[in-house]
Amino acid sequence: MRMLGGAALGALDLVVSKIMIFNFLFDKLIPSSIKGYIERYGQKIVNSLNPYIKISFDEFSGDRLRRNEAFSPIQHYLREKSSGSAKRLKAHVIKGWHSPIISMDYNEEVTDEFQGVKVWWTAVKHAPHQNTLLLSNSMEQRSYRLCFHKRCRELIIESYIKHVVEEGKAIAERNRKKRLYSNNPSEAGGRFSSNKWSNVAFEHPATFDTLAMEPEKKEKIKNELVKFRKGKEYYAKIGKAWKRGYLLYGPPGTGKSTMIAAMANLLDYDVYDLELTAVKDNTELKRLLIDTSNKSIMVIEDIDCSLDLTGQREKKKKLKKEEEEEDNENKEEGTNTVTEKAKEKKNKESKVTLSGLLNFIDGLWSACGEERIIVFTTNHINKLDPALIRRGRMDKHIEMSYCCFESFKVLAKNYLDIESHSLFGDISRLLEETNMTPADVAENLMPKLEKDDPDTCLKNLIEALSKEEAHLKAEKEKARLKAEKEEKEKEEALLKAQKEEKEKEEALLKAEKEEKEKEEALQKAKKEEQEKEGACQKVEKERKVKSNLLKRLLKKMNQQSKK
16 A cells, blocks of 8 residues: 555656646747737636636725625625634634634635535635736735536526625624724825725714703704614605715814714714824725725714815915915025925825815715715814805704703713702702803712712712802903903093094194184285285376376477477
């Protein structure tokens, strides 16, 4: 037996050596054009002799623009099948699960049977195709390969694949746990990395029952959310993408993040926490949207602080003008003030624009998916561009205000398990006169020591509210005194202005009087001048008359003397 085994191994070694030599000679001696021809037609011959058909289900389709919707159901389906039959398995543990999640390893084969027909599944990981423009060369593609006999082609394609996808979706729904996703920086793994989102189990315990808000307002929001979840046919009927936008605004500590958690727990949706400053540009923003799942809540917290989107359209022209002026100055001076480090920093900054964000919310790309809710939060609603929060983008605006008595009763029930108390009246009065956030109220109600009972916690709250009331009164008194001072200063300034105005009027009247007197003196002088001129003319006339008489007299005397 050993001799036979040794002879068989020797023969096998000989065959392998000959194949290797043949491959070497084939690669080196045969021209590439002839080689391609041989490979192409050789493959056709092999395929004609091979009775089996293979179908690949890649993780991404369309040059990685969208995730293949069949990939995840197949993954869940094979996860259950492989745990009992595959020999090479992968295991990973998720927080909150009692046992590890088992799945088939790459290049492992699993056999399945459907209506008496055997099929074979293989998990494959391979390098990307060179003509895939949007795929980083450093990444690998994942896919599942289905192999079956060609005589069963119709059954597999028309029935089995549909069965696998439906069964996989059902398994995923049964085992589904909510996840909290956060987008990775654009530099991590390359722009086109498949790992655009990191995720952990979403375990926030907040519900609408524990949310500090007026019961009527809370119930209305709940009913709207439930109606949205059941609105697939309605949204298709009216021709709108199945999505809805919510704007939560109010001071810090009023429960905006808690509201989001309560929404996710009510609807059983995943949460995608989008950090805009980690997004390179508008294109990357679209890719993140495409890579989100249905039945999810997309959250952008503190939208007014995430990026400088306020009045961005007005600032763009001004910024461009300033850059052109700076460039012109640099050219005139023959220097370049922008260093390489500054350029690199500028390139790393997010280039997400207001226009890109608007398209992200309700443009054509926003319809790539369904049953999605988009939530913005802000502490300063007046800082946001009106185009960003108009109806149709942010369909519902919810003000998260300071704690009122109804909200306090919810917190008292949550933290102290009481629904009424003799101190509730004092607390109700103080809450009406002060501005305290639900977070601050909750902090005062929370027992800090073992000996702290409801009385102690309520007294702590009353003390805090009283301090806040005193602080508000002091602020109001300060504001009143300031207003009175300003009013007094205004009155004094008004009196001063009136006095100055009166003095100006008197000076004007005096100037007018002096002007009138000057004018009268001028007219009098003019009249006297005219009178003098008239007297001179009269004297001149008399002189002329006397001169003429004298001339005639002399002439007459001359005539008489001649005679």
